[in-house]
Amino acid sequence: MFSEELKAFRRLGFRHVLLQALNFASVIASGLMIWKGLGLLTNSESPIVVVLSGSMEPAFYRGDLLFLTNPASERYHNGDITVYKIPGADIPIVHRVLETHDVKSRGSSVPNQRLLTKGDNNEVNDIELYRGLSYLERKHIVGKVRGFLPYIGYVTIAMNDFPQLKYALLGGLGLLALIQRE
Amino acid sequence: MHTIWSRINNISALLSSCMMGLFAAIALSSLAQQFFQAPLDPSSVSITSLKVAPGKGKQSKVDHALVQFELDANLTPLFNWNTKQLFVYLDAEYTNSKGVKNSVVIWDRIVRSKSSAKFHVEARQKYAFRDVTGFRDSAATYTLRYNLMPHVGALVYGVAGSTNNSIPFPPLAKNNV
Incomplete structure (x- = not known):
């Protein structure tokens, strides 16, 4: 043969x-x-991610490809869609920012931001997903969604x-x- | 040279580059359309009732703001060939007595069609609006913002309207429990 x-x-x-x-x-x-x-x-550890869950429907469906940026000097705003990773959880989560609190930090011009997020398709905010944390901090955030391609990541x-x-x-x-x- | 594999390879390569070209054209043309179109008519945002109450039980030390508002918006010009949906949200921004800058979404709505992009809403808040250090001596500005989500391409953010001045929080209502 x-x-x-x-x-x-x-x-x-x-x-x-x-x-x-x-x-x-x-x-x-x-x-x-x-x-x-x-x-x-x-400035993001994974600049392109694939949506794995339906919690942002109808904005994003499973398999959509997202492009992220995470400039170190930039603040996050309400309504931004972030990708975050809680220490100990292995899957990053794509959800929208619901609350921001800029706590003044000593010796740094960039305020220390505390964020609360929620999935568009979920009824309640994400506190349950934070594994004991009461808010997200900048270090948990992988990036902000800037652009998007539908379904390409389904493979x-x-x-x-x-x-x-x-x-x-x-x-x-x-x-x-x-x-x-x- | 002319095997079935090379033909499949060529056709799929052509197909995927055409798709990418088409996607890029759609994304760029819709961005250009938004750039050149006339600015939106500002939406009216008014707060009809605002109270501050202490929390119940465990949260007795946390102030809760209770907001009722009225919105009048026409976001139909934001819909073009590349608009999948609008995420519309009412954002309350204030700096509290500890100097912390806060911004809290108190209401949101997903608008999926042009026909529902013109709306009048009289409602109370959807999400909890609370402050651990209290709302006293502070005032919030309420802004109606939108996030335009395209079928393909870049996400666009913008402001639809706002209460033109900041509205002070009333003093804490007596706990009538």
């Missing part, structure tokens, strides 16, 4: 395999560089929900990379 491919593989030799490996590595490296570069530019949700799909896709891509000659 694979005799043809094997023959081709022998003919092309070791150098070709190395070249393929190098190509592969450079694709991965440039992807990582773009991601980390974006992170530096936007990642599908891959999480159906792991078979992920393996099929990875396997298929790997096989193609090995077989293809060009």
Whole structure:
């Protein structure tokens, strides 16, 4: 079945395999560089996130792609949609700011902000989600939503929900990379 | 060269770049439309009743403000080909006696169609409005703001109207429990 491919593989030799490996590595490296570069530019640990829950419907649905920024000097305002991560919780949450309180902090011109958030589709505010904290602080916030693309991120949700799909896709891509000659 | 794989690859690449181009055109054109259009007619915001009461039980030390208001807004010009919905909210901003700047959303509404973007609302607050240090000697400005959420592209924020001056909080009502 694979005799043809094997023959081709022998003919092309070791150098070709190395070249393929190098190509592969450079694709991965440039992807990582773009991601980390974006992170530096936007001052956010994850500048692009996929919506995982329906708590912001009808504004955002599962699978929507959000673009975040988090400038260090900027205040947050009511109505801003933030992505925050509570220490100990593994999933970041996308919710809207409901209350802001600027507490003057000593020795710093930027006030220490305390925030309270709520999902548009939830009846009550997020205190229950804060794991004992009574408000959010700046350090919990990953970024502010600036722009948005509908449903593009659904692929990642599908891959999480159906792991078979992920393996099929990875396997298929790997096989193609090995077989293809060009 | 002309295998089925390369054809699939080419077609999907073309399709996705066309989609991205279309999305970018929609997002940019709607931003341009908002930039060049005439400013909104300011909405009227008035506070019809404002009381401050002490909390009950555990919250007895926390002041609760009870607000009733009247809104008259026409946000229909904000709807264009790229408007998915408007998130409209009434924001109370004040600085309390401890010098803390606060801003609290007391009411909000999601507007999903042009026909419901012109509204008259007489209501009381939807969310708790409280201050641990108390509302005494402070005054709040109430502003009606909107967040325009597009089908694709950038989120836009703006002000629809406000009570033109700040409204002082009345003294704490006697606890009549």
